[in-house]
Amino acid sequence: MSPLPLPPVPEPFRLPFHYGALHQLGADFPVDPEPVRAVLAEHHPALTAAEFEGRALVSLNYQLYFAQYADGGGVTQEIEYSVVAYPAGAEDRLPALTYAQYARGWDQTKLLGIARLHVLCDNPFAVEAGRALFAEPKHPGRFEARMPSPNGPAGDDWHISCRTAPGTGEGTEVFSLAAGLTGLTPLPVNTAPITGYGTDTRGRTLAGPMNVHQPYRWYDLTDPAAAGRVSLTVHDPDPPLGRDLARLVAGAAPAGAWTCQSPPVAAHHRPYYLPARP
Template identity: 30%
Template sequence: MPPVTKQPVFPPADPVFKMPFFYSSLSLIWTYYWVDEKLVLPLMKDTRLKPARFTDPESKGKVLISLNFQNYSAFLGMMISTVNEIEFNVHCYPEKHEAEVPVMSLQDYLYGQDATKLIGEMRLHVPADNAVAVQAGVKCFGERKFLTTFDYMVPTPDAPTVETWAYTVYDPTFEGDKSKALYTLTADLSVIPRRVANPSPLTLYSMLPGGPNRPAGGKDMDLIGSRWNMLGVYDMYLGLTPAQQKSFTLTIGKTQHPMAVDLRATLGKGAKVCAVRVFVSPPAAAENRPYYVDLGKKKK
């Protein structure tokens, strides 16, 4: 009987980028959409993944897609690295494990009730504005990650009057031309009730070898998974009414960049936000305004 070749547990470790990678600060808004299955399946070709299944009536014939915007920092000993990044993801599971994957409501999934952690997010496109982050994403995780620019204004303790999340990611082939956006999103969450949850760890899928010039899947590529832990609680916005959905605007650009093409094919058909996840890491310290020290009565 020939010997059985055992698949290794881990891909080869990168000599430069060490894991785990710790986020020193993190701010994010992730918006979720139901999209017709026939529009998404072509993007999953040869990934060995299948769209996650849900019990919600509105999920029939649909796939869950999310746009995950995040800005974060990392203390790297000799420097502080800052990154703005988006993951354009489809929620799915490895087809080999279909019998083990639960079917649940969107609410239960976003609350982290999938104890198997087989349902995860396949990264379709990942724009970022930090060259080192792009290199790490491609080399370690095979992400279809590319360098570009962003504009954004997001709520933060140091900008207490800002209540609306707003960001734009630009087409990197038109550097400096702000009329060439991949997409713009705004979200006013001030009138939508929130709940708290922590579904960590999150499962993320991608393919090796990868990169921005590679397809999402391929028979010559290996499916890999990884886990991401959020050390805190999210604000969750679920069960959005038609009136609440009007608090969001998604404007997709007309460029021919592959990400914009896929956005128009999936979310450009009038998809509405069905859920939102927000996370803002707490400040590490706070410095208050100065005051005059009382030195007694001033001499005339």
């Protein structure tokens, strides 16, 4: 078998894409594998849904990131709705893992990746890049987000509201994800590089790794102390994203949440008075 060519990188894009700062909230939902297999086959026929102790895994991944370009800077928000999957026929290369082991980064093959079903994004350039470079099913979206910040109140609480983005206006609220993580003890985990799968218009499957250069903070939500701390609410089941959320995840309890926040790189401190001169 001859080597495969690399996917093209069309102008004006460049790879790798470097993030100036990254803030993420993720939530993982173990669910019935049968509906997941059906939805995955519609989007990525060359992939197989992974199972952890008989359950498939659906993942939501919110990102707020900053990037510096030659002509300025950009701020982007997006959310990926994915199924954890691997290339069909690669079963014999995968270790047998529980969800907690997978969440800790024990799969060093990196074949267990996120097969994106829907991606909403508020930056038109990032929408175009995701489609052109990684075959992401990426569409315009709008977000309202509250998250931990060194410039805000103490705590580790998140609330993400996701809306569709029609030609004008704010669109319809599709779902919201709330995570009250204050007081819970996270475990530092190394899961990067994270493999993201896409399927292009010619049916070819792409695998693109994303490296995060610091550990994630993973929260075990099966701990009784974490019960009810993370919730997903589907507000509109009519758009494709809302329909698939209601179809696959509605009523499921999350098994884990994970966060990543870039550290500050500078701080502007409090001023002081100079003594008045006579």
